[in-house]
Structures are given as structure tokens and as C-alpha cells.
Amino acid sequence: MSARCATFAAVALLLSGGCSSSEPGAPAPAPPPTLEVDKQTTESTPPLDSPETTVATRWARRLPIDRLQASIPKVAGNDIDGNPIFWRVNNQDALSDDMFGTVLGRPDYVVATTENPAPSSLYLKFIRDMARGVCTQIVDNDLLRDEDHTLWRFAPIDGSADETQISDNLRYLAHRWLGLRLEADNRLITDLRAVFDAGTQSLNVDPKTTKAQAEGWRGVCLALFESPAFHLD
Numbered sequence: 001m002s003a004r005c006a007t008f009a010a011v012a013l014l015l016s017g018g019c020s021s022s023e024p025g026a027p028a029p030a031p032p033p034t035l036e037v038d039k040q041t042t043e044s045t046p047p048l049d050s051p052e053t054t055v056a057t058r059w060a061r062r063l064p065i066d067r068l069q070a071s072i073p074k075v076a077g078n079d080i081d082g083n084p085i086f087w088r089v090n091n092q093d094a095l096s097d098d099m100f101g102t103v104l105g106r107p108d109y110v111v112a113t114t115e116n117p118a119p120s121s122l123y124l125k126f127i128r129d130m131a132r133g134v135c136t137q138i139v140d141n142d143l144l145r146d147e148d149h150t151l152w153r154f155a156p157i158d159g160s161a162d163e164t165q166i167s168d169n170l171r172y173l174a175h176r177w178l179g180l181r182l183e184a185d186n187r188l189i190t191d192l193r194a195v196f197d198a199g200t201q202s203l204n205v206d207p208k209t210t211k212a213q214a215e216g217w218r219g220v221c222l223a224l225f226e227s228p229a230f231h232l233d
Helices: 008-012 065-076 121-142 163-178 187-200 210-226
Strands: none
Touching: 065 121, 121 210, 163 187, 163 210, 187 210
16 A cells, blocks of 8 residues: 555655756746645646655755644544544643654754754654554544544445545545645545555455445545645645
């Protein structure tokens, strides 16, 4: 399930800025592209695990910890009791200063007064843990809901969802997580579909069962949380 492994580690690879021209009077090179999570687009989007989704290291800025902490409940929604879902460790917010907030780079104004925006290996490790913890919470709570599910709002998980419903749900999730409005044939959507299909077949049960379908959507949740586009500032 390679598409599911689209981690933020890809940020440190490619896509440097435009090339300068040697001709006199040539216009200055355009600045390198950046990813804006609230940008609405229908343009072609590279696959989740493609180097085309990356930005040169010198341009890569991850989200500050405060913004990451605030973003998680926005996309994860509320639990069955109406409380925001966040990354929990020992029943505490894992991104608080009492847990991993300062370890991951939030300034404590004693040792550090600014936050280094470069994605460190420690950040990447914790992001994978965060994705698994939060996505499991979302699935567990969605299974208790009768309607307004966070992960499968437009595609029932009783095995009756058709191709259009699954595609619509993937497009909804890409917009909710990444702020992208994409067509059904966009490469990002088709890659997420491959993640969903792999997830439904990862359990030793019929892929059309509720348990397998929920696992498929959990895989999509993991891929979106680990996507570079979710973490770039």
C-alpha cells in the first residue's frame, strides 16, 4: 500500500525554483511554487508519493506547532459526545507543552524564542504517530454515528456504495484535509482510491463488509494526514 505511505519525509527531496536566463534583459525567474492548503483548484495534481509534490528543502516550511495543533480538530471533527478530536497520548493533548509541543519545536522562551520551520526527522516520526492515533479516533466515533460521518459522509460502508459515491467522498476528503477542489479523474483522487481499495483488502474479511470499508477510509485518512500538502506552511 505504497500510496498510503505518502509521508511528509518527501518534502526534503526536489522541485527547486525556476532556471535563470543568460540572455540580456531576460525577466527574473519566477519564485518556486508553494502549496496553499486553502487554495481551490481543478488543475492536475501529482500523485501522493510523487516527487512532484515536494518543494526544495530551502523553501520547505512546515506548519508551526500551534497551527498544526489547531488544524487537527478542524479536519478530524468532534467525537460522539461533541468534543473536538485531537491527538491524545495518556489522555492529554500530545501537542501541548506538557507533552511533545516544545520537543517538536514550539518556543519555550527560555531556551528558544523562535520556532525552526524545517521539517526534522523527529517531526516526521511524530506525524506518523499522530496520523494513526487521530484516524483511529475518527473511525471509532464514525462507527457510532447514524449520520454526518467524518470519513464516509457520502459513501455508506455497508457495501452498497457505488463508484460515484466513493469518488465524491474522496473529493470531499481532499477538500476537507487539503483545501483542494479536484475532479474525479485527478491523479490525487485516483491515488486515494488505490489507498481505499488496499485498505478494504488488508483485513482477512470480505472487502464489502462494514469493518473492511471502515479500514479503507482509515487508510485514506492516514494518507491525507501524512501528505506533504497538509504540513507545508
